[in-house]
Amino acid sequence: MSVTDSGRRHHSLWGDAFIRLRRNRLAITGGVIILLITILAVVYPFFSRYDFAYQDLNAILQGPSAEHLMGTDELGRDVFTRLVYGARTSLAVGIFTQLIVLLIGLPVGAVSGAKGGRTDNLIMRFVDVVYAFPDLLLIILLRSILGGSIYMIFLAIGLVSWVNVSRLVRGQVLALKQRDFVTAARLFGGTGFYINARHLLPNSLGPVIVAVTFNIPRAIFAEAALSYIGIGVKPPTPSWGAMIRDGFNVIFAAPHLILFPAIAIGILMLSFTFLGDGLRDALDPRLRR
Amino acid sequence: MNNHPLLDVRNLYTYFYTHDGIVKAVDGVSYNVKAGETIALVGESGCGKTVSALSVLRLIQDPPGKIVSGEIIFDGINLLSLSRGQINEIRGARIAMIFQEPLTALNPVLTVGSQIAGALERHRNMKGQVAIEEAVRLLTLVGIPQPDRRVKEYPHQFSGGMRQRAMIALAISCQPQLIIADEPTTVVDVTIQAQLLELIKGLTRELNTALVLITHNLGIVARYAHRVYVMYAGHIVEHGTSAEIYRNPLHPYTRGLLASVPRLDEPRKARLQSIEGQPPDLINPPKGCAFAPRCQLHVDVCLKEPPEITEISPGHFVACWLVNAQGKTTNEGK
Amino acid sequence: MTKYIIRRVFWLLLVLFVVSFITFSLMHLVPGGPWDREKTLAPQVVEALNKKYGLDKPFFVQFGNYLAGLLRGDLGVSYTYQDRGVTEIILGGLPKTATLGLIAFALAILIGVPFGMAAALKQNSIIDYCSVLFSTIFASIPGFVLGILMIIIFSVTLHWLPTGGWGDIRQIIMPSFALATLPAAFIARITRASTLEVLRQDYVRTAYAMGLKQRVILLRHVLRNSLIPVTTVAGPELAFLISGSFIIENLFSIPGIGRLFVNGVFARDYGLIMGSVLFYAFAVAVVNLVVDILYAVIDPRIRYS
Numbered sequence: 020m021s022v023t024d025s026g027r028r029h030h031s032l033w034g035d036a037f038i039r040l041r042r043n044r045l046a047i048t049g050g051v052i053i054l055l056i057t058i059l060a061v062v063y064p065f066f067s068r069y070d071f072a073y074q075d076l077n078a079i080l081q082g083p084s085a086e087h088l089m090g091t092d093e094l095g096r097d098v099f100t101r102l103v104y105g106a107r108t109s110l111a112v113g114i115f116t117q118l119i120v121l122l123i124g125l126p127v128g129a130v131s132g133a134k135g136g137r138t139d140n141l142i143m144r145f146v147d148v149v150y151a152f153p154d155l156l157l158i159i160l161l162r163s164i165l166g167g168s169i170y171m172i173f174l175a176i177g178l179v180s181w182v183n184v185s186r187l188v189r190g191q192v193l194a195l196k197q198r199d200f201v202t203a204a205r206l207f208g209g210t211g212f213y214i215n216a217r218h219l220l221p222n223s224l225g226p227v228i229v230a231v232t233f234n235i236p237r238a239i240f241a242e243a244a245l246s247y248i249g250i251g252v253k254p255p256t257p258s259w260g261a262m263i264r265d266g267f268n269v270i271f272a273a274p275h276l277i278l279f280p281a282i283a284i285g286i287l288m289l290s291f292t293f294l295g296d297g298l299r300d301a302l303d304p305r306l307r308r
Numbered sequence: 309m310n311n312h313p314l315l316d317v318r319n320l321y322t323y324f325y326t327h328d329g330i331v332k333a334v335d336g337v338s339y340n341v342k343a344g345e346t347i348a349l350v351g352e353s354g355c356g357k358t359v360s361a362l363s364v365l366r367l368i369q370d371p372p373g374k375i376v377s378g379e380i381i382f383d384g385i386n387l388l389s390l391s392r393g394q395i396n397e398i399r400g401a402r403i404a405m406i407f408q409e410p411l412t413a414l415n416p417v418l419t420v421g422s423q424i425a426g427a428l429e430r431h432r433n434m435k436g437q438v439a440i441e442e443a444v445r446l447l448t449l450v451g452i453p454q455p456d457r458r459v460k461e462y463p464h465q466f467s468g469g470m471r472q473r474a475m476i477a478l479a480i481s482c483q484p485q486l487i488i489a490d491e492p493t494t495v496v497d498v499t500i501q502a503q504l505l506e507l508i509k510g511l512t513r514e515l516n517t518a519l520v521l522i523t524h525n526l527g528i529v530a531r532y533a534h535r536v537y538v539m540y541a542g543h544i545v546e547h548g549t550s551a552e553i554y555r556n557p558l559h560p561y562t563r564g565l566l567a568s569v570p571r572l573d574e575p576r577k578a579r580l581q582s583i584e585g586q587p588p589d590l591i592n593p594p595k596g597c598a599f600a601p602r603c604q605l606h607v608d609v610c611l612k613e614p615p616e617i618t619e620i621s622p623g624h625f626v627a628c629w630l631v632n633a634q635g636k637t638t639n640e641g642k
Numbered sequence: 643m644t645k646y647i648i649r650r651v652f653w654l655l656l657v658l659f660v661v662s663f664i665t666f667s668l669m670h671l672v673p674g675g676p677w678d679r680e681k682t683l684a685p686q687v688v689e690a691l692n693k694k695y696g697l698d699k700p701f702f703v704q705f706g707n708y709l710a711g712l713l714r715g716d717l718g719v720s721y722t723y724q725d726r727g728v729t730e731i732i733l734g735g736l737p738k739t740a741t742l743g744l745i746a747f748a749l750a751i752l753i754g755v756p757f758g759m760a761a762a763l764k765q766n767s768i769i770d771y772c773s774v775l776f777s778t779i780f781a782s783i784p785g786f787v788l789g790i791l792m793i794i795i796f797s798v799t800l801h802w803l804p805t806g807g808w809g810d811i812r813q814i815i816m817p818s819f820a821l822a823t824l825p826a827a828f829i830a831r832i833t834r835a836s837t838l839e840v841l842r843q844d845y846v847r848t849a850y851a852m853g854l855k856q857r858v859i860l861l862r863h864v865l866r867n868s869l870i871p872v873t874t875v876a877g878p879e880l881a882f883l884i885s886g887s888f889i890i891e892n893l894f895s896i897p898g899i900g901r902l903f904v905n906g907v908f909a910r911d912y913g914l915i916m917g918s919v920l921f922y923a924f925a926v927a928v929v930n931l932v933v934d935i936l937y938a939v940i941d942p943r944i945r946y947s
Contacts, residue, residue, distance in 0.1 A: 045778070148657050151930065153881055155889075156922055160915065163907050164668055240784050244889055247786075248904045263790065267893070270805070274794050281790040285783040292782035365851055399853030407851075412844040416943055417866050426862065427852045462942045478852065 036225075036301040046297020049290035056287060060106040069097035071104045072255040080273045090275050093265065101257040102279055108258045109287060112172060112242040113235040119177025120184050120234060125227070127181070128188025132196070143189070146182045154179050158241050162250050169252050176241050180234055187230050191223035225302040232295035236288035243284055259284050313340035313381075314518050315364065315403075315486055320378035322356075322363045325371065329591035333359040333373075335542035341486065346512060346519040348529040348550070350565070351539035354587055357522045358408075360539075361488045365403060366395050383485065401431040404484040406508075408491040410471035414463040420447075420474050421459030424481050431482040446477040451507060469500040473507065480511055486518040493528070505532055527569045530554055538562045541588050541598035544617060548624035558626045560603045597629065605630055646944075650934050654927045661923040662712060666705050669912045717917035720906070728917030732899055738808055739891065739898035742817060743883045749822035750829055750879065755872065757826075758833025762841065762868075763860075773830060780827035786889045789820035793893075806895035817894040821887055825879045829872060836871040840864050870941050877933030881926040 040046055069087075075095035082090045089098035131142040149157070161175040245251035246260030254261065259280040266277030322334040334356045341347050349357045362368050363375050366387065380387040382403065387395060407413040415423060424446060425439035434442055440459060447455035450473040463471055472492060479487055489508060493501040509532050512519045521533055529536055530550050537547040538559065546559040557563045564583040585602035588594055594601055600610035610629050617627040711718060717728040726734075754777075761773035780788075796803045796816060807813050840846065841864065849859045888900025895901075899918065906914035938944045 148660055151657065151881070151926060152661070152923060153884065153926065156919060159907055160665070160668065160919060163910070163915065236782065243784075244786075247889065248892065249908050263786075270793065271798055274798050277790055278794055281787045285787045288784065289779060289782045292778065296778065367847060367851060396853045396855070399851055401853055405848075405851045407844060407848060409844060413848045415845040415849070415863050415867070417870075417941060418862070426849075426854060426858070430852070430854050430858070464943050478848075482852075 036298075040297050040301040043297040043300065045293040046301075049293030049297070052286065052290040053294065056106055056290075057110060060103055060110055063100075063103045064107075067097075067100050067103070069100045071096065071100045071257050073097070080269060080276075082273070082275060089279050090273070092262075092276050093269055093273075098262075098276065098279060101262060102259070102283055104257040105259040105262060105280060106283065106287070108169070108252055108256065109239045109242060109284070111169070112176065113239045113291070115173045116176040116180060116238040117231050117234055119173060120181040120231065121227075122181075123177070124181035124184030125188055128185035129192055131185065132189035132192030135193075139189070143186075146186060149179065149182045150186070154237070155241060155244060159245065159248070159250070162245055169256075172242060172245065172251065175245075176238050180238060183234070184227060184230050187226050188223050191226060195223075229295055229299040229302060232291060232298055236291040239284065239288060239291075311342070314343045314345075314383060315520070316340040316379075316381040317360065317364065318379040318381065320360060320363055320380065321376040322359050322368060322373060323376050324373045326591075331590045332542055332593060333590060334363065335593070337378075337539070337542070337544055339537045339544065339547065341518045341520055343485065343518055344512075344516045345535070346509070346521060346533045348521045348523060348533035348536045349539060350523055350526050350529055350536060352524050352587060354590075355539045356542040357539050358490050361405070361490055361520065361522055364488065365399055365405060367405075400427055400484070401482045402484050403486045403488065404479040404482065406472075406475050406479045406487060406489040406492045408494055410468070410475045410495070411463060413475060414471065416463055419460050419462055420466070424459075424474075424478050427478060427481050442481070443477075446481055447474065449480075449511070450474070450477045451503075452477075469496050469504065472496060472500075472504055476504075476508060476511070480515065480517070483515065484517060486520070487512065488520045488522070490522045491524070492521075493523075494525075501528070508532075526565045538565070541593060542590060543598055543614075543627065544625075545599065545628070546624075546626045552621075552624050556621075556624070558620060558624070558631045559599075559628050560605055560630075561599050597627075646938055647935060650931050654931055657927055658920070658923060659709075662709065662920055663705070665916050665919050666708060669916050670701060670704075712920070717920060718913045720911055720914040720917070728914055731902060731914065732917065732921050735897060735899040735902050738896055739884075739887055739900060742814070742821065742891070742896065742898065743880070743887055745814065745818045746821035746825070746883050746887075747880055749818060750825035750883075751876075753822070754826040754829030755833050755869075758830040758835075759837050759865075759868065761830070761834045762837035765838065770834075773834065777827040777830040777834075780823050781831060783824070784889075785820045785824050786893050788823055789816065789890055789893050792816045792820055806893070808896050808898075813894070813896075817890050817896060820893075821883060821890050825883060828879065829875065832875055833868060833872055837864065837868040840867045843867070866940060870937070873933060873937050873940060876936075877930045880929045880933070884922060884925055884929070 073096060075091065077095065078087070078091050079093055079095045080091065081087060084090065087097050087099065089102060092098055092101070127142060127146075131139045157179045158175050161178060162172060165171045165175055242251060242258065243260030243263070246258035247264045249261075249264070251260055252258045262280040263277050266273070266280065270277055317340065318338050320334050320337045321332075324331040324333055337356065337360050339347065339349065339360075349360070351357050359368070359373075364380055364382075364387065366375070368375060375388060378388070382398070387398070390398075414420065418426075421440055421443045424443040425434070428434040428439045428442055432442075444455045444459050447458055452458055452470055452473050458466070458470075463474070466474060472495070476492075479489075487508075492508065493504050496504065505528060508519065508521075511517070521529070523529060533550050535547065536550045536553045538545050538553070538561065540561050546553065546557070546562045553562065554566070557566050561583070564581075567581045568583065583602060584604075588598055588601065594611070596609070596611040596613050597603070597606070597615050600606040603610065607629065613629075615627045615629045617625050619625050620631060708718060715729060717732065720726065720728050720731060757773050757777070761770040764770055793805055793816065797805045803812050803816055804810070806817075846859065846863055849863050854863075887898070888903055890896075891898045891900035892904055899921070902914065903918040905911075906918060
């Protein structure tokens with residue numbers, strides 16, 4: 020009699036993970052919210068009544084109304100429209116910074132782990148230094164030097180955030196290096212690159228996905244912080260951080276101007292975090308049944 | 309030794325309620341120990357011997373585990389009916405346990421001495437320097453060299469064998485009436501194994517402590533236990549004096565266990581004998597005898613009805629249809 | 643133990659050296675230089691300014707001078723505040739930032755650890771569920787969002803607390819809570835996870851098996867072991883508090899280092915930026931060193947390995 024006769028179902032890692040994820044209500048809520056915000060951000064510009072830069076100086080600092088769902092700001096611009104455009108900025112930052120993170124972090128981590136020895140040591144010391152540093156400071160520093168458009172913001176944030184992914188990948192590679200199937204692959208003549216691509220990277224995918232999902236809210240926050248202190252995206256492109264800064268000046272007269280973007284940041288970051296938590300639990304091999 | 313058992317486990321059922329189903333770890337087990345006596349609880353991993361021992365001290369994690377029914381009578385008291393406070397008074401002071409893996413069973417951030425002193429403070433009202441001195445005495449008793457230095461050290465600084473000795477010192481520190489030793493020698497190598505068993509045996513004899521020795525190694529049991537209980541898949545399948553079990557094993561499983569132990573006094577065979585197959589899934593245990601699917605000698609009734617444990621010869625009990633049929637008359641029908 | 647400390651101190655110095663080199667190089671990569679502001683200055687003026695600040699010398703000479711200055715505690719000159727050096731400026735703002743950071747840190751621990759442990763001890767109860775939910779929520783929302791919400795509720799609507807400034811006790815309440823909430827939630831999660839892990843350990847079972855009292859088991863056996871992972875994150879948390887504080891400082895108009903840093907960034911005062919970054923690096927490194935030592939004190943396995 021063998022174990023599989025007992026009638027318990029077996030799933031692949033991904034299938035099992037998906038089932039567990041589906042059960043996690045918080046994660047699903049987070050995912051749905053992200054989806055809704057994304058759809059709104061993409062679709063709304065085609066339908067909006069107002070341009071985000073249009074100033075109606077007859078209607079400044081108005082509260083929420085039928086005309087303006089979330090009111091108007093100090094220059095008469097529709098807050099809801101600006102909020103949605105701000106979402107575009109935040110989401111763009113969230114996604115594109117991670118591309119840079121993966122582009123740098125994956126190869127660096129994989130090479131460092133696979134090669135070992137002095138290269139590994141050197142790279143990891145550098146990573147440690149960057150990692151020990153409060154990331155927001157470095158981002159601000161880079162941004163103030165680089166200047167430029169939103170693409171430079173992606174770069175500034177990406178250049179600082181890749182370190183935790185590289186650490187992660189390196190750890191995975193080191194652990195997997197020991198495993199027998201890698202030795203077997205080598206015995207069969209696989210070269211370093213082949214082993215990396217075919218065996219090591221797919222196995223690290225899980226934790227990397229989780230790490231990236233947690234990175235996104237940090238990137239969103241970083242962009243908001245940059246805009247808040249004035250070195251973010253250039254106006255009039257809306258950014259939640261800039262809206263908060265501007266709204267602070269009229270906080271007593273029109274608190275909604277600062278309230279909506281603040282809540283928006285909170286909700287978006289929270290959603291990604293719930294999703295990340297859910298993914299991490301779902302992909303945790305120890306919880307497999 | 310009088311005839312009243314010090315510890316009497318009667319019809320113990322301990323189940324674990326998991327996502328995949330109910331694991332029937334202990335499914336109707338009864339055994340007893342008299343004062344000063346040593347019994348051995350023998351079986352392979354997963355047969356429920358550890359769970360039954362933990363049940364005695366009510367150390368089963370609830371959830372997911374639960375002692376579903378049965379009685380555990382210790383010195384006249386049913387341990388399962390005691391309150392938490394009351395069972396706590398008994399733990400350590402009257403019944404002590406030695407665990408299998410001393411590295412994890414000892415707190416890594418506290419010195420060995422302070423851990424023993426903690427128990428002394430709790431049950432023997434010894435504090436400060438008095439407790440430390442007693443700890444040193446106990447370490448000497450279990451054969452740890454330089455005990456006054458060792459008492460201030462941390463578990464990770466001890467070798468495996470020494471750690472187990474320290475655990476033994478902890479167990480005897482409050483002079484319990486009964487010690488349960490759960491695979492006390494599995495993690496050490498063979499030479500240390502013998503030393504540790506001699507030590508445990510010597511101490512229990514000296515202090516007149518009853519001992520329940522839990523092991524999967526039938527080979528070591530002969531020297532150290534008066535009586536042996538053989539467990540399989542949550543049931544007791546055979547029990548009797550160790551002399552009788554060795555001389556005349558009746559249950560096919562017991563015979564399989566004994567046959568698989570390599571013996572020096574026999575000619576070298578071509579290969580070691582093992583028992584074919586795997587232990588059953590405890591969530592869906594087989595309907596009849598738990599061992600039947602693996603048993604070379606099984607017949608129809610074995611697969612359908614679980615056998616009752618019956619006394620085949622004085623003091624020798626077996627739960628097997630074939631043995632019942634060959635031996636004395638058994639209870640007819642069910 | 644001493645070797646451990648020495649190794650850590652050496653590491654600290656190395657890190658600081660690397661950081662200062664990188665920062666210094668970055669500063670010099672900036673196209674245009676520090677004088678590129680709204681108005682273009684006459685070349686002679688630029689030249690004179692460069693000479694005054696020693697910017698005309700070759701790179702490594704400048705770096706050498708800078709390092710020498712660092713060893714003396716001189717963090718360089720500010721290009722906007724002509725009358726004071728960066729060190730002086732930073733020391734001016736330090737007390738406020740440090741006070742805020744320490745109060746927030748203390749709050750984070752005093753709230754986080756007990757909540758985390760309580761949740762672990764009463765696993766799957768209402769307390770646990772709420773604790774997990776709240777700590778997840780608060781660990782994800784940045785401090786300044788909470789700060790804004792607090793200002794709107796307590797200042798704008800209820801008029802209980804002032805919106806900012808420094809000097810009055812009431813002004814510290816909101817910023818320190820805004821700053822402390824995220825670390826508190828994070829610490830609560832870690833404490834809960836590590837306490838759950840510890841409760842599963844064999845040595846806790848041994849303690850129960852020896853009949854020790856519940857309170858003794860918790861305080862002597864569980865607590866210390868549970869705190870080990872918490873200490874590990876305490877360092878980065880404190881570092882986070884030091885850096886995260888500048889946004890809160892800005893929000894609550896607290897005249898600390900953070901505000902100075904932000905103003906400096908905005909004004910492209912590279913002297914101030916560089917000095918501030920180095921100061922932060924130094925503070926973070928020192929904090930991590932202290933945490934590493936604390937770690938060795940709590941866990942004897944580190945001490946005697």
